[in-house]
Amino acid sequence: MSPKIAIVGAGPAGLALASILCRNGITPTVFESDASPTARPQGGSLDLHPATGQAALAACGLTPQFEKYARYDGQDFILSDKKGNRLFEIKDQETGRPEIDREQLRRILLDSIPEGVIRWGQHLVSATQDTLQFKEGHSESGFDLIVGADGAWSKIRPLCCYVNPFYSGITGVEMTLRETSTKHPELSKTVGNGSFFAFASEDGRVLQFQRNDNDTIKCYAFMRKPDNWAKNSGIDWQDPQSIRASLKSDYADWTPELSRVIEEFDGTAAVRPLYTLPPILRWPSQKKVTIIGDAAHLMTPFAGEGVNIALADAMNLAKEIIAHPDDIAGAIHEAEVKMWDGAKDAAALAWENTLLRYEPGGLEKTMERVTTMLKKLDEH
Template sequence: MNGASVHTSAPRIAIIGAGPGGLLCARVLQRHGITATVYDRDAGPDARDQGGTLDLHADDGQIALREAGLLDEFHRLSRPEGQEMRQLDPAGTVLFHHLPEPDERFKPEIDRGLLRRLLLDSLRPGTVRWGHTLRCVDGPTGGPRQLRLAHGTTVECDLVIGADGAWSTVRRALSPARPRYTGVSFLEAWFHDVTTRHPEIADLVGQGSAAAADGERGLFAQRNGGDHVRVYVIQRAPADWIAAEGLTPQDTDGIRALLLDRYRDWSPRMRRLFADNDGPYVDRPIHALPVPHAWEHDPSATLLGDAAHLMPPLGVGVNLALLDACELALALARHDTVEQAVRAYEATMLPRSTETARALDGAAEHLLSAELPDFAQAEHA
């Protein structure tokens, strides 16, 4: 059967990736009586660290959660105090400090793991198939599509949705685009039990986040739930800067010594943000898709979130992914055919993501700027 004529009440829908976007898409579809199966390469929901905390915005991410019937539960789990923001200089002097009002709910924080659990618990049992790595997408444009999985099985579907992140396998069926290195690299450091074990870090970061930069290098520290703090060491550097120094990511002492030298002009208080960390560092070079990124319409395949529009990590990624997922699910519920639904979804998503990506193109460099961010300047005006 040709995918263009499949009625949306009974299409075989496969979602690749059990991140926030993929799970929310499945949730909204289920609320409208449409079945979808989510395939993820992880062995289970707790197979790996889910990363740090996310701020979900009232004008996109929270809209999607409301449509999913999960907004009240999100607010119960979120940390509105995480909206606190401090801008520091390399000496540790506070240049700007935003304290949220008690009822401020524009962009409360939630840990990635908690958000994933909220979404997973909202789905019917068996919706997510763990341990299923997608190798490639075969089949003609218009469908049906064959999903070739790593363990040798093939799944046929009328629509495959790529919610599989920066290095999306589904994207290859639609676009030759590949993420490019931005020239800016993050190195993640963790701090546990900060109130008792790292009180200086807890005091410096507060309940939200603290950032500092000198034009060439920066630090961004963020409070997570469970009395944890994650710090991102931000540098303009080659993607392989660790190997270029003769080190490996596991050489914690060697990397720490290198950072202490690179940040030697920063105060000892600020250098604690990467020198007193618990455990190894995590190397995170920042990539982005070319701008604009679009593809020829295909009624049997589409993308959402980072698979569609990978951008620098400046607070928009997960919010756009959730909004994409919500709008795609609603389009499938409201249109007569999959082809109509995908076309309607992409007609909105692609211009929106292109506009945002253009605004953020090269913006990873802003993370190194010693100038106050726009929101701080506006508040001082």
């Protein structure tokens, strides 16, 4: 008989797990707090790597759908200083890491899952090894396996370990520019088809531009800021003028070629304080409960690996469940060992980059790192 499985969270990890299980005759139930697939904007674009993100989509049977949306020219990359001096450029080079918008990734995963599997508007407030308790008042129990794919602030994590995320020292402000070719032609030309990262490491400031689909550009102003800066700074995050005034002061001595984004973005900004779990984390495996994705190894985005490892976790756990449906405890342990091993280098790199990009000499060291990474790719 198929095991009865609960997945908490319909992010990339939870959806990929549900998709692979359904494809292999095991129907889980996914509990998601969002009221619907379109309840909130999903954010920017993600590059998916061959052995992890892309392999997981292949296990979902979604390679053709991925290729429909994948932007291979999105791999272009420019690195500059705050004056706009370009120190490093990759153009028209295959790095094996095409970009896809989060909305599109979510859509293709959702379309691969039969109706009724996902229960929207179910916000988990607490859990035991047997029971899920929801904000809406009801509870669910009787599962052979509970998977926490509920991201940074997982309510399932405490069933595996008592470690909490800590603030990384960096906060990002996400800005969006639309219809860029007609409304923001200068910035559109500067950014090009892929990513444009500008560093003022000495000042703890970065502007990270990212081409998205639909003639859209996202820009993240990442800054070294104290914990709770978003709340304590006095910025009114509903007021574009208040946001612009604060960012203008933070980026006052940047070239207008780049800082013009502060004047030109559409006025709605998402503020993202970045949290992380320790780069190495493991726990004694449980018999009926596990966690995957950010719930298990939250890291800052500076290695570009979070979603890739999350998707790989889903693939590895699904494979173990499908191979050993009668030995869930064994499946959990095998998948966790793979997950811990797969996540530790990525998490260490993300943490190293979190320090390095915002300290003196960070720009030059980042250049060295990218050059080494490209050499390695060439060798393969």
